[in-house]
Amino acid sequence: MNTKYIRNVAIIAHVDHGKTSLLDQLLYQSGMFRDAELDKLAGGQHNLIMDSNPIERERGITILSKNCAIDYTDQDGSEYKINVIDTPGHADFGGEVERVMKMADGVLLVVDAFEGPMPQTRFVLSKALENHLKPVLVVNKADRTDSRPDDVVTEVFDLLVQLDADDDALDFPVVFSSARDGWARRDMNDGNDNMKPVYDAIIHSVPTPKDNPEEPLQMLVTTLDYSDYVGKIAIGRVFAGRIGEAQAVTVIDNEGKHTLQKVVKLYQFSGLGKAEVDIVQAGDICAIAGLDPVDIGNTIACPDKPSALPVISVDEPTMTMTFRVNDGPFAGREGKYVTSRNIKDRLDKELVTNVALRVEPGNTGEEYKVSGRGLLHLGILLENMRREGYEVCVGKPEVIIRKIDGIRQEPIENLVVECPTDCQNSVMSLLGDRRSEMVSMEIKGGEDDFVRMEFRIPSRGLFGLHARMLNATQGRAIMHHTFDRYEPMRGSIPQRQAGVMVALEQGQVTAYALDSLFDRGIFFVKSGDAVYEGQIVGEHCKDNDIEVNAARAKQLTNMRASGKDESARMRPPRIMSLEAALEYIQDDELVEITPHNIRMRKRLLKETDRRRAERKTRK
Missing domain, CATH: 3.30.70.240 (Alpha-Beta Plaits)
Incomplete structure (x- = not known):
């Protein structure tokens, strides 16, 4: 296809401003699918099609950037191919945004008609301007009763001025929309009931690719996929030349090493999937199977005149935590992968696609320091590992302190x-x-x-x-x-004010024990749960830690009859999510993560060991 009829656009926004919903409507109204097909792809429950990851569906957020392509016929009969990149909106997944910006020529900036520009709006827009991408503003949720679309347009203009945008970026087209109801309008009063204004804004405002198909091949790998049949699949944009099936290419890695390889299969994006093709020319986005080794940031070049493209630059991590082997009494009961080698292999696998992640050896052979963009970034990794059958213990998250000009x-x-x-x-x-x-x-x-x-x-x-x-x-x-x-550094910040209740022995939590400890605080466990010595079972109502016997059973005597503890006083337990548990723990505590349980525990499980360590600290 002639590059004149190709548009490469990324959809960017703050979290929950509706960019994935907008893309869903563009796919629905493109005429490429029947509603039943899309509903089947979405899981049959009216979920968002592009949120294909199970955690994305559960949490209602986009975690991974994804590609799709829409065929659109303009009113003059011209047929266009619109390559669309859906990006995450949460700040912790900014690395996903940064690495895919290279594939686009313009961006759909989606902003809530009430909230206006938010922190992540500034971040994603600044990355778009760094890559000289033309913005198209979509003021979404314009059907809200409290919407203020005109004020939001002004706020976006002011934000662009603050970010030193050039005159071309400041002259952005504006579309008002309701992605939920499936309409978009250039003017709020025109009564249009479809998404045609968004398609038109992309066709007429996003620049055509300026890439030259007559120059030597250059393609930048921005995403990696995997297939059980063909192995690694490198996804990226062809910036120069042409690439064909069975063609010999040179893969230039991030250190400049050249490897001569061969393209086994070549794909173009078509709708939500990929279609096998014979050739792809400059300006288009494609996927290549059969290259190994290949990583994100590598250049696929012509063997005769290999030339590397600039490596993708990603902001450094700001937070780190320690991953270590689960050495608790219940270790190995639920997980399939429990050794340090298993954990290391899984982290190495994650490094291939997660460009914002860093992994370093820890203080011992069973520990690894894992750094990322934030608590949610690392929390999603841990949640994926848990669902895959891993057992791991993690320490309290810590921010990464840098020395700049000799100052911390x-x-x-x-x-x-x-x-x-x-x-x-x-x-x-x-x-x-x-x-x-x-x-x-x-x-x-x-x-x-x-x-x-x-x-x-x-x-x-x-x-x-x-x-x-x-x-x-x-x-x-x-x-x-x-x-x-x-x-x-700004000085000290208050830590957790309350102490915790720590189990004295291993056993099963009883209603009798919880009743006797009713006035001591709030529990994280319920009757029937298995606990072990050193596990944190509740929050103390005072600021000190106490040891409690949560598994104490009622002694049966002539004066005490066995009963079902109907009269036992028990509050509903506080169920901690993974991220909440990571925020809650202190330096001497760990979160134990298994496929079926999330527990908090002391690093030193025995009370005598904790007292001994405390005395050493005081000295």
Whole structure:
């Protein structure tokens, strides 16, 4: 196909602003599928088609960037191919956004018609401008009763000015839409009921590829897929020349090493899948099977005149935690992969596709220091490992401190909190204790008055903040954050205020024991759960740790009859998610992750060992 009729566009947005829903509607209305086919691909439950990963479906977020292609016929009869890249909206998956930007010539910037630009909007837009991509603004959720589309357009323009956008980027087209209802309009009053204005904005505003098919081959690998039949599949954009099936190519790795290889199969994207083709020319996005070794950032070049493209640059990680072998009493009961070698092999496999991840040896042969963009970034990796049958223990997350010009500096996050005005004082008090500084504050009108506050806060201050924020605002606050920059250390930040209850012995939790400990605090376990010595079974109502016997059984005597403990006092247990558990633990504690359980425990399981370590610390 002539590059004149190809458009390469990435959809970018802040989390939950509707970019994946928008792409779903573009696919539905493209005429390439019947509704039944799309509903089947979406799981038959009206889920989002592009959120194909099980965790994406469960959490309603996009984790992995994905490719698809839409065939569109313009009103003058011209047939276009639109290559679309769906990107994550959460800040922790910024590495996914950065590596796929190279494939696009323009971006659909999706912004909520009420919320306006948010922290991740700034991040993804700055990456688009760094790659000189033309933005097309889609003001989504314009059907909301509290929407303010005109104000949002102005705010996006102001954001572009702050990011030093050039005149071409500032002259962006605007489309108002409701992805949920399937309509888009250039003017809110025109009554259009389909997505045609979005297609037209892409065709007429996103530049055509400027790549030259007559030059020597150059293709940049930005994504890796895998097939049980053909092995690794390298996905990327052809920037120069042509590539054909069975063609000899030179793969240039990130260190500059050249490897002569052969293309076994060649694919172009078609709808939600891939179609095998004989040749792909410059300007298009394709997938190649049969190359090994090949990694993200490699250049696939012409053997006669091999020339490498610039390596993809990705921002460095800001957080690290220790992965180690599960050495608890219940180790090996549930997991299939439990050794340090199993964990190392899985982390090496993740490094191939997760460009924002870093892995280093730990203090012992059974530990690894794993660094990433944030708690959710590392939490998703752990959740995937758990579902695959791995058992692992992880330590408390720590921010990565850098020395810049001889000064210790820490990562600072841009935090935005939206809450009802009557919660404003609670939020400001909570954040004031965590070394934050307020940047701006504004009142947003609507059915209820909301206040939008923007802060700069150390990444350390975010640990445990989400739960405390929900408690302080009765669950009415919404918070988002993204990495901003490194600044000198801001001093100490309050740690967990409450102590914990630690199990004294191994056994099964009884209602009798929970009843006797009712006034001591909140439990993380329920009657019937198996616990072991050193496991954290609850939160103490005071600031010190205590040892408790959660498996104590009722002694049967002439004065005590056995019963079913109907009268036992028991609060509902606090069920901790993986990320919540990682935020909760302290330096002397670990989270034990298995296929069926998430437990918190002390590093040293025996009480005598903990006391001995405490005495050494005091000395």
